[in-house]
Amino acid sequence: MNNDNGNNANGVGNQNHEIPRHLLQHVPRPREVRFMLTDRQLELMYVVWAAARGRVHQQVYRPELPIPPYPLPPVWPDDVRAMVILWVARERRMFELEMSELEYILGLRVRAR
Template identity: 65%
Template sequence: MNNSNYANANGEIAYKIPQHLLQHTPRPREVVFVLTGNQLELMYNTWVVVRRRVCQRIYQPELPFPPYPPHPVWSDEAQSMMILWVARERHMFELEMAELEHILGL
């Protein structure tokens, strides 16, 4: 008689599957990315500069453009979060514009 917890009905030893193999891969909605206050502040301040440059390009193209500010240095994780944040903001803008067109009957 085999008293092993891992033995099946035939008395053969059955090994447990490691727990990490039984866990599912997180779905996109289960993954949460959090930007720090400093990162968000930098993003929104940069956004102001971007809007100013775009307005100048559209309404005052004869004026010389100011040089681009130096790029911030991000860790790989922070850069990934920034890419996702920008993609989300772009998607939100596109949805808002589609909703605006629908409401205005365009």
């Protein structure tokens, strides 16, 4: 049974019943959290992305050519894999936003008011 009466190690308690300052700090919101890939990992992502674009381009514009087999995926540690998943999700969202802006600028879509 916890017999804590609010006293600290010196026998002095929190007489004002204040919440300790460190408990009031907020948990970072997702937009405040930053993640970083190393330059090498980022370089690898753009090389792989270029390969993916090449495969899609070939499938759409040159379907008569045989599609090369997929290369073996990189082996990621769990923390890097999580960052890569976030990076891909962010890039997908950025692409969607860019296409929406393109539609607005070209007058193909009207903004809801």
